[in-house]
Amino acid sequence: xxxxxxxxxxxxxxxxxxxxxxxxxxxxxxxxxxxxxxxxxxxxxxxxxxxxxxxxxxxxxxxxxxxxxxxxxxxxxxxxxxxxxxxxxxxxxxxxxxxxxxxxxxxxxxxxxxxxxxxxxxxxxxxxxxxxxxxxxxxxxxxxxxxxxxxxxxxxxxxxxxxxxxxxxxxxxxxxxxxxxxxxxxxxxxxxxxxxxxxxxxxxxxxxxxxxxxxxxxxxxxxxxxxxxxxxxxxxxxxxxxxxxxxxxxxxxxxxxxxxxxxxxxxxxxxxxxxxxxxxxxxxxxxxxxxxxxxxxxxxxxxxxxxxxxxxxxxxxxxxxxxxxxx
Numbered sequence: 299x300x301x302x303x304x305x306x307x308x309x310x311x312x313x314x315x316x317x318x319x320x321x322x323x324x325x326x327x328x329x330x331x332x333x334x335x336x337x338x339x340x341x342x343x344x345x346x347x348x349x350x351x352x353x354x355x356x357x358x359x360x361x362x363x364x365x366x367x368x369x370x371x372x373x374x375x376x377x378x379x380x381x382x383x384x385x386x387x388x389x390x391x392x393x394x395x396x397x398x399x400x401x402x403x404x405x406x407x408x409x410x411x412x413x414x415x416x417x418x419x420x421x422x423x424x425x426x427x428x429x430x431x432x433x434x435x436x437x438x439x440x441x442x443x444x445x446x447x448x449x450x451x452x453x454x455x456x457x458x459x460x461x462x463x464x465x466x467x468x469x470x471x472x473x474x475x476x477x478x479x480x481x482x483x484x485x486x487x488x489x490x491x492x493x494x495x496x497x498x499x500x501x502x503x504x505x506x507x508x509x510x511x512x513x514x515x516x517x518x519x520x521x522x523x524x525x526x527x528x529x530x531x532x533x534x535x536x537x538x539x540x541x542x543x544x545x546x547x548x549x550x551x552x553x554x555x556x557x558x559x560x561x562x563x564x565x566x567x568x569x570x571x572x573x574x575x576x577x578x579x580x581x582x583x584x585x586x587x588x589x590x591x592x593x594x595x596x597x598x599x600x601x602x603x604x605x606x607x608x609x610x611x612x613x614x615x616x617x618x619x620x621x622x623x624x625x
Contacts, residue, residue, distance in 0.1 A: 300342070307343045310364040318371050326375070332412065335375075336405050336494035340368055344401070352579070354586040369401040376408040387439040387503055388416040390432055392424040394445040394474075395453030396559075402444040402472040409497030410442065417442075423453075426460040433464045440501060443487070444472040448572050449559035451475075455485045455566055462486065467506040471497075474563075484516075484567045518565040524606045525565075529558055535602040553580070553590055557599050561610045570613040577617035592621060 302325065309317040325335045344365060351361040391407045393400050400422045410417040420432055433441065441461040445454040451474055461468045469489035475481045482490035488507060489500040499505075516522060533551050540550055557576065564572040577596060583589035596618045600611050 303339055303342050303346075306339055307346055310343060310347070310367045313363045313367055315367050315370060318367055319374065322371050322375060332375070332408075333495040336372070336408065340372070340401075340405070341493075344368065352582060354583075354588050365399065365401055369404050372401065372404045372408055376404070376411055379408070379411050382411065382414050382416050384416075386414050386416050388436065389418070389440040389442055389501070390429075390436060390438045391417055391419045391442045391444070392429055392432075392457060393420075393422045394443055394450045394472075395425055395456055396423055396450040397445050397447065397453060398422045399446045402446050403442075405494050406442050406444050406471045406491065406497060409491065409494035410501060412494075413498035413501060415440075415501065424457070426456045429457055429460050430464065433461065433466055438466060439503065440506065441466050441468045442491075442501075443468060443470045445470070445474040446472045448474045448563050448576065449556050451481065451485065451563035451572075452559065452566060458486045469497075469500050469506075481567045481569070484569075516566055517568055518609060521607055521609055522562060522565050524604055525558060525562055525610065528604050528607075529555070532558065532599070532602045532604075536598050539598050539601065549590060550595070553595055554599055554602075557595070557614070561614070564613060565609065570616065573613045574617040574620055577614070577621045581621040593618060 302321070306318065306321050309321055322335060325339060326332045328334070347356070347361055347364045350356040351358065389410050391403050391410065393403045400419070403419055403422075407417045407419045418436065418438075420428070424432075429441070441457070443454050443457045443461075445451055454470065454474070458468045458470070467488045468486075469491055470482045470485070470487040471491040471493075475490060477492070479490040489505065491497045491500045533554055536554050537547055537550060540547075557573075557580075560573055560576040564570055577592065580589055580595070581592040584592045589595075596614055600614050603611050
């Protein structure tokens, strides 16, 4: 492991904000230091933090504390940057609806500031109506949406559509959009920032459309409506099928909701790999005793799906086979 990453990881592991800020200060004084901090140091450290939680080595609270230390030091870094020109373009930065991790949004905000933008962060899990009101009040030139969890991509899609309805361009960033622009294109975004250093190019005003009427149609639109309308019924049917089994109802329902939200994201992006990744992740957690048995849950969800959700059922069954075969 890179020595700088190891030192940074040790600091956030101990929730040592003072040491973390000192390490950040050292990092940004080197050539291209801010870029390396935002593009490499923080993402790699958080990748290790997430792996430790997934492997049941860390608790949920430990993972959140470490992430929040990173968010605060990046926020402090943004506060030290020079104020942009008052005639500079403005941007609203939001976390996708349902997304409570605001570190990616804070990093994107700093990326915009470094590019000379006036950037304002609205906060985690902003609703579509809240975003519409903020656009009306602020009149931004750009909306930037971040999403870290695939299950929250439907929320990101709603944010993109809301911004487009006002004629405002949208760029996106965050781990949930993957490593290529494919998902951002499928969800209707005007630009995708793979990392903070790409923000100045992606957000270049001359590259963005002046208006955008959002008419994106998913090939799975009918099935998406079915899932939206039947989520409650699916959960209730699943719960009844587990009545004779000693399981925690909250754990069962919570796991099923994440599966359905991920299925929604997969349909929106027309990409079954999103479901495959989620089922494999669930299986790794289940084998550590941190989640309900994968086959039991997936087969239960498939059985509870309405007949019209045929693609979701097929993708889940295939994902289950792959998870079992590769275990």
